[in-house]
Amino acid sequence: MKELFTAWLEGGSDPMESLLDISTQEDQDREARKKVSDEKIRRLRKDPAALQTVERMRKRFRKIYLAVAVVCCIMLSGFLLYTISLMPRYGEENPRAREVVERYVEQGVAETGAINIVTGMILDYRAFDTLGESHVLFTALICVMILLRIDQKNQRSGYEDYYTIRSDTYYDLSREPILPVMGRILLPCILVYGIYILLNGQNSPGGGFSGGAVIGAGMILFSAAFGMKAADRFLSVRLCSILTFVSLAFYSFAKGYVFFMGANGLENHIPKGTPGAVLSGGMILPLDLAVGCVVSVTMFGFYSLFRRGSIGMEVDYGRFSSEESKQSQ
Amino acid sequence: MTPREILTVILLVILIICAISVNVIPNLLQSVITFMAYSFIMAVVWILMESPDLGITEAAVGAGVSGILFLMTLKKIRSEEEHDPADDREEKPKTDSRQTSGGEKTR
Numbered sequence: 146m147k148e149l150f151t152a153w154l155e156g157g158s159d160p161m162e163s164l165l166d167i168s169t170q171e172d173q174d175r176e177a178r179k180k181v182s183d184e185k186i187r188r189l190r191k192d193p194a195a196l197q198t199v200e201r202m203r204k205r206f207r208k209i210y211l212a213v214a215v216v217c218c219i220m221l222s223g224f225l226l227y228t229i230s231l232m233p234r235y236g237e238e239n240p241r242a243r244e245v246v247e248r249y250v251e252q253g254v255a256e257t258g259a260i261n262i263v264t265g266m267i268l269d270y271r272a273f274d275t276l277g278e279s280h281v282l283f284t285a286l287i288c289v290m291i292l293l294r295i296d297q298k299n300q301r302s303g304y305e306d307y308y309t310i311r312s313d314t315y316y317d318l319s320r321e322p323i324l325p326v327m328g329r330i331l332l333p334c335i336l337v338y339g340i341y342i343l344l345n346g347q348n349s350p351g352g353g354f355s356g357g358a359v360i361g362a363g364m365i366l367f368s369a370a371f372g373m374k375a376a377d378r379f380l381s382v383r384l385c386s387i388l389t390f391v392s393l394a395f396y397s398f399a400k401g402y403v404f405f406m407g408a409n410g411l412e413n414h415i416p417k418g419t420p421g422a423v424l425s426g427g428m429i430l431p432l433d434l435a436v437g438c439v440v441s442v443t444m445f446g447f448y449s450l451f452r453r454g455s456i457g458m459e460v461d462y463g464r465f466s467s468e469e470s471k472q473s474q
Numbered sequence: 475m476t477p478r479e480i481l482t483v484i485l486l487v488i489l490i491i492c493a494i495s496v497n498v499i500p501n502l503l504q505s506v507i508t509f510m511a512y513s514f515i516m517a518v519v520w521i522l523m524e525s526p527d528l529g530i531t532e533a534a535v536g537a538g539v540s541g542i543l544f545l546m547t548l549k550k551i552r553s554e555e556e557h558d559p560a561d562d563r564e565e566k567p568k569t570d571s572r573q574t575s576g577g578e579k580t581r
Contacts, residue, residue, distance in 0.1 A: 235523075263527045342530065350526035358534035365542060444539050451546040 258417035258426040259347035267352065268429045268436075272400045275353070279396065279436055282443045283389055289447055295454035328370025335363035343437045347426035353436025360437065361444025368445070373453065376445075381457030385442050392435040399428050399435075482522050489515050502548055510541035 189195040233239045239246070249262060249270065259265035267275050342349075343356030368376035406413050418425030449456045475483075492512040499505045513536025520529035 261527075263525075351530055352527065355527060355530040355534060358531055358539065362534050362538040365539065444535075447539070447543055448546070451543055451550075 254420050257347075257429065258420055259429050260420050261347055261349060261352070263350070264346045264352040264429060264433070265426070268346075268432045269427070272403075272432065275432075275436060276393075276396055276400060278354070279393060279439045282439055283393060286389070286443045286446050289450050293450045293454050324370045328366055332363060332367055332370070335366065336360060339363055339437075339441075343433055344423060344430070346433045347429045348421055348423070353433040354440055356433070357437035357440025358444060361441035364441060364445040365448045368449065373449070376449070377457050380442075380445065382455070383457075385446055385456050388438050388442050392438040396432055396435045399431060403428055478522065482519065485515055485519050485522070489519065502551075503545075506541060506544045506548060509544065510537050513537040513541070 189199075249266060253262045253265050254260060257265035257269040259269070339356050339359035339362075341356075342351035342359055343353065346352035346356060364376070364380075403413065403415070405411075413427075415427045417427050420426075424430065446456050489512060492508050492515065496505050496508045496512060499508060513532055516536065517529045517533040520526070520532055
């Protein structure tokens with residue numbers, strides 16, 4: 146016994162292996178059945194009549210599939226159209242939501258300090274919705290990172306990596322005439338417009354989400370026009386996660402403070418400012434900035450992760466060229 | 475009908491055509507571009523319906539970022555489809571020279 150145990154301990158055969166193997170009658174039956182069905186399939190594959198039957202059945206399945214798909218689509222669209230017919234007509238008043246709308250329209254400016262009542266709604270009355278949206282984006286970024294990010298633990302195949310880098314260097318931007326020139330012309334406009342939307346969200350159409358999306362699109366254009374190396378200089382994974390975390394935490398705490406004070410009937414110490422000024426609307430401007438940070442980082446992160454599986458400098462670009470130069474030597 | 479309403483109706487008709495053709499077009503690249511056109515028209519419709527907030531977001535996210543993400547995915551799928559191991563041996567030295575020349579240029 147002891148000998149057997151020491152043999153097992155030192156990596157020999159397991160003495161209990163055959164004893165503990167549980168192979169019930171059911172398993173054997175299943176294997177036998179599988180063998181029979183395999184044999185059947187093999188026989189049918191050689192049989193032209195059977196092949197014809199399979200083909201016919203496949204065609205019939207396609208027909209049924211198409212019919213069911215069309216019926217499902219028509220039913221779904223009919224259901225949606227019916228729901229739309231229940232809604233009030235365009236421009237009409239909704240009798241059910243009258244109180245809320247009146248309150249928002251009449252006292253929105255006084256209560257939130259925002260002239261653009263939409264931003265006042267989504268960042269003051271219904272700020273929890275926006276917090277949830279930001280967290281959805283954050284979660285989506287994390288999921289894309291889990292799936293697509295390349296690091297020491299999650300390496301892609303050498304071919305895939307090679308292909309990404311090869312296509313990046315093959316379509317080298319320095320020999321591309323249109324994109325960098327147009328990027329140089331368009332990029333300042335896009336970024337300034339995005340910052341304008343972000344900062345002026347309480348006075349004009351826009352706000353955190355749209356401003357962040359515009360800035361994120363501008364950053365994508367930047368990295369597409371001037372290369373990923375240029376974008377690496379200002380945004381790494383670390384900075385990305387810190388920015389997202391700080392924004393979300395700030396949002397939660399600021400809004401939690403406001404809700405806590407409001408729910409307990411305490412005085413809110415955040416000044417509303419004069420409606421129409423850039424620095425107005427109480428917490429709306431900082432919250433806008435937080436949401437904009439999260440959204441723009443998420444958009445750029447999606448692009449960067451889709452394109453090469455990392456944000457910032459993580460892929461070793463010299464790896465393949467050095468390997469190949471070794472080969473050529 | 476005012477000119478504005480006529481414009482809205484025309485845009486909505488184009489919108490429906492785009493939405494159907496996104497599913498019908500066999501070529502994926504054309505399908506993605508039609509989808510981006512759909513988003514762009516939708517942005518104009520939002521602005522005509524007096525909700526510019528949504529219009530800006532739709533233009534940036536729908537026509538811009540999600541279209542780019544679709545194109546990136548398409549590029550990855552294509553590059554894996556078209557990959558043939560037999561070509562690799564031929565192409566590697568070529569790309570090697572390209573890589574080094576490109577690297578020197580950027581440096």
